[in-house]
Amino acid sequence: MKVIIIFFSIFISILICKVGFAEPEGQKLQAAFIRSDDLWFKTDDLEMQLTKNQKVSAPKWSSDGKFIAYSIGEQQHEIWVYSLESNKHFRIYPDGENYQWSPEKNQLAFKVGGVLNITKVSRDNVEAIKNVSLGVGNYSWLPDGSGFLVSSTSQLLPTGWTSVKLFLVPADANMNRNKIKHFYTLPPESPSFFAIGTSIFKWSNDTKWISFIANPTASWSADSNTLCVLSSDAKRFQKLDKTLHYQEWFQWAPGKDSLAYIEGEGRIAIQNKHLKVKDFPALKPPSFTPKGFVDRDFTWVNDRFIIVSRSKESEWSNDPVKRPLPALYHVNIQNNEQRQITNPPKKSGDFGPYFLKQNKKLTWIRSDGEHGDVWNSNPDGSDAKVLIKNINTGSAYYERRSWSLVVAWYDPHH
Known part of the structure; x- marks a missing residue:
């Protein structure tokens, strides 16, 4: 399948470079996201479509923010790279997987x-x-x-x-x-x-410990x-705990040897999933999930605070309307103070929290399962607003969606 690339005007190319690279560090915001199966670029108030009529997924930023790697296809996955500076697309390989940028x-x-x-x-x-x-x-x-x-x-x-x-x-x-x-x-x-x-x-953070998931058949x-x-x-x-095979579900604290993760067995995301934090080399990790709730995704704000996507625990229903939807909660892991910071409308949930350390902004996806918008706010949930409208939601597996397949932030301090 021949890829149709959008060639922007010289003016637009210059504009991308100016907005993407000329601003002082800490002020610019850059995202790559998937809308209607195509790759888009977002920075501040500018949105640009980068591919046309493609089946794109899993955008990933290079460490300097000058390139976006992405995948095209459903059965065969072509690996491509887009250069923001030259506005060029390069096909890396016709059928590869698990691409990762050097740090x-x-x-x-x-x-x-x-x-x-x-x-x-x-x-x-x-x-x-x-x-x-x-x-x-x-x-x-x-x-x-x-x-x-x-x-x-x-x-x-x-x-x-x-x-x-x-x-x-x-x-x-x-x-x-x-x-x-x-x-x-x-x-x-x-x-x-x-x-x-x-x-x-x-x-x-100090590179003294390595975490990973060991997978059976x-x-x-x-x-x-x-x-x-x-x-x-x-x-x-150390065999730490049981979990599902989602790489977003275990994350180190930004400044100390604390590993946060979502513990629990069973493929259903609305049952038996609990946020825990393990301090090394301390012993048993405490759970921060209240009884009757499940945690779906999380992000570190700093070494003290975590934002988690949380919903009520529920038995599985074949009717999607009867499955509980999450909101975001602010968790203080030092004193276990917790409070809800978003209130999504009925039939929508707040998923995939991600804290941009460079911009000091909390982002997440608000979705009803069919449509999704990217929101952002201050770390405490104040001044919340829509940042990107109408992104792909991807497919759900027992109520778990991999949001990294449809949105990626450039945040060199993360």
Whole structure:
């Protein structure tokens, strides 16, 4: 399928660059979002359509805010990159997955099957793709951008499943196995632990701890996974709690070794889901979800406050109208003071909170399941207003939607 790219006028291109890059840091607001299946760009009062008649999803910003990676297609996923400076689109690969920007450079990594690849992106050009490593199940860039932490995929042998292994892979490995170092081996299959792969990896603010989800087989993983934490010296491993396989559901505090996550088993998002915070190396993490409620998504505001999307707990109903919808709550994790800060209208809910640290603004999606608008406010919910109208809502899986597939914020301090 040939992609039809919108070529804007020289005036519009200059306007994008001015608004996107010339303003003092801390004032500009930049979002990439999906509307009517196409990619759009938003900054302050300007909205620009970047693709036409495409099936776009999962926009992701480069670390410097000059590029947006995105996916086109439903069955086959083409990886593309858009340059805001040159107003050019580059096709990276015809059928790849799990693309991630380097935290330090304009390098894009992605997988094709079990092969990890990287390419360098510039204003007017994309360099030839380089193969990095074979046998990769999942991966994340190291915090300094020098390489990757990757996980293998377990193999089923006549004696049972092999253990998942983690490896350190330099970005310039170029398929050279001698450059790849074993880092850690997850526990073997047992009644209390079973994993055939992992999620991406997330580092604490001081990079001393690594969090990830250990995934069992697909049908099992839909209902239960194990949230794990590993010290960066690979000497301390902890099976923390049970959760679902959503990478948004575990996040480190911005300034200390505290991991917030949504705990609970069962694929239904309106049952048995609780916000917890684990301080390292403290012991049992407390739950902040009141009885009779479930937490759906959350974001850190700072090391003391969390904003969570919360609804009443409910049995599953095949009638969507009977399923409870969430509002946003402000949670003080030091003294457990909690209060509701949004009041969505009937038949709408407030989902996917995200705090923009650079702009000091809280954002979220207000949706009735068919339509969605992006709102923003001050951290306490005051001065709330619509920021972006009519974005895609994506498909729901037992009332859980992955909002990162339809909206992405450029926030270098997040």
